[in-house]
Amino acid sequence: MEFPPALTRYAEWRRKESRQAMISMAGKAIRKWWALFALPTFAAFIIGFVIPFIMGVYLSFCKFTTVTDAEFVGLKNYKRAFADKEFLHALGFSTALTIITTIVINVVAFAIAYMLTKAIKGSNIFRSVFFMPNLIGGIILGYIWMLLLNGILAHWGRALTYSATYGFWGLVILVCWQQIGYMMIIYIAGMQSLPTDVLEAASVDGANGTQTMFKIIIPLMMPSITVCSFLCVTNGFKLYDQNLALTNGAPSNMSEGLAMNITRTFYGRMGWEGVGQAKAVLFFILVAIVALIQNKLTTSKEVEA
Incomplete structure (x- = not known):
């Protein structure tokens, strides 16, 4: 009707x-x-x-032991912070760690996400397995990997605390293992929202797999890459609990990152509370600048779908 x-x-x-x-x-x-x-x-x-x-x-501009007895000292704390060789070493340590883990995590997570968006039997199980490490706390992960890596290094009479190099690469392995699954989920969500008509048009026009990947998929995935890169960069610089559990800065504080160095300065060195606070402010400025630059660079590569 x-x-x-x-x-x-x-x-x-x-x-x-x-x-x-x-x-x-x-x-x-x-x-x-x-x-x-x-x-x-x-x-x-x-x-x-x-x-x-x-x-x-x-x-950060004061000398203090508590917030009630702060005495203004100007830029003295910042001068002492820049003169602290351990702080400068921790800055280099965190920077190198962040660069390596950001590259490895994003490349591997992207590759795994690409494979798991294909018609693979048991793909949901694989997604869950890869994501599980992210559910474990950093302290627990640090102790687990400390036991594993020390067990492997023991065959050569070495340990994670034998050299800062061992501690550095141990942290790289730990951080990558923990965060790859999380970034993978973000990439999977991005790939599932890719416009199928564009991919079909590329296939009809004769584009091969490499051309489709670098000319279509990656440019359209830049929003997801921006998010994952931002998270990796900030997480790399802020790393603390894994660093604490895995090496605790040994040997001689040579395997400690920025966050651990700031904490040790503030709580472990009498009379250095103001210096620790100055380091924290410098840390904030550094992470903010790096994150903004990285976000600007990746955002500029984004294209309209």
């Missing part, structure tokens, strides 16, 4: 009016009650982040 055109138009008009009325009611409710939901979160953000951050920046 067909309805008259006039009746159909009236029904459509009524649906639009009802939808607009619901949107209007929701808007009124939001305008009336937004503070009830937004202000507690905003207050928590101010109290838990903004105020401590501002105090931390101020304390």
Whole structure:
């Protein structure tokens, strides 16, 4: 049975009016009650982040043991931080670790994601297995890999704490093993949203696998690459608990990253609290600058699907 055109138009008009009325009611409710939901979160953000951050920046210019006895000393803490050879070594250690792990994690995670988006039997099981290491805490992972790597190195009479080189590559293995599965999930989500018509057109035009990968898939996957690269860069510089459990900086603090060096300076060296705070501010500035540059570079490569 067909309805008259006039009746159909009236029904459509009524649906639009009802939808607009619901949107209007929701808007009124939001305008009336937004503070009830937004202000507690905003207050928590101010109290838990903004105020401590501002105090931390101020304390980096002070000599103190507690926040109540801070004495302003200007740039003295920053001068001592830059003169600290262990801090400069930790900076180089974290930088090298971040560069290597970012490249390895993204390349391997991308390759695994590409394989698991194909019609492979048991692909869901493989996804779960690769993702599982990310569910384990960093301290536990550090102790697990310490036992494994020390067991292997014991055949040559060595240990992770024998040389900073062993500790460095041990951390590289640990971080890659932990984070590849997480980045893989992001890449899988990106690949599943690729426009199939573009891929089919490339196949019809005779593009081979290499051309399709580098000319179509990777350019269209740049948003996912941007996210994964950003996470790898920030995680690499912020690494602490795995570093603590695996080597604890041994030997002679030569295998400690920036986060561990800052913590040891602040809590382990009497009278260096201000220097530790200055290092923390420098650490924040460094990570922010590197993350912004990396994000800018990868975002500039993104294309419209």
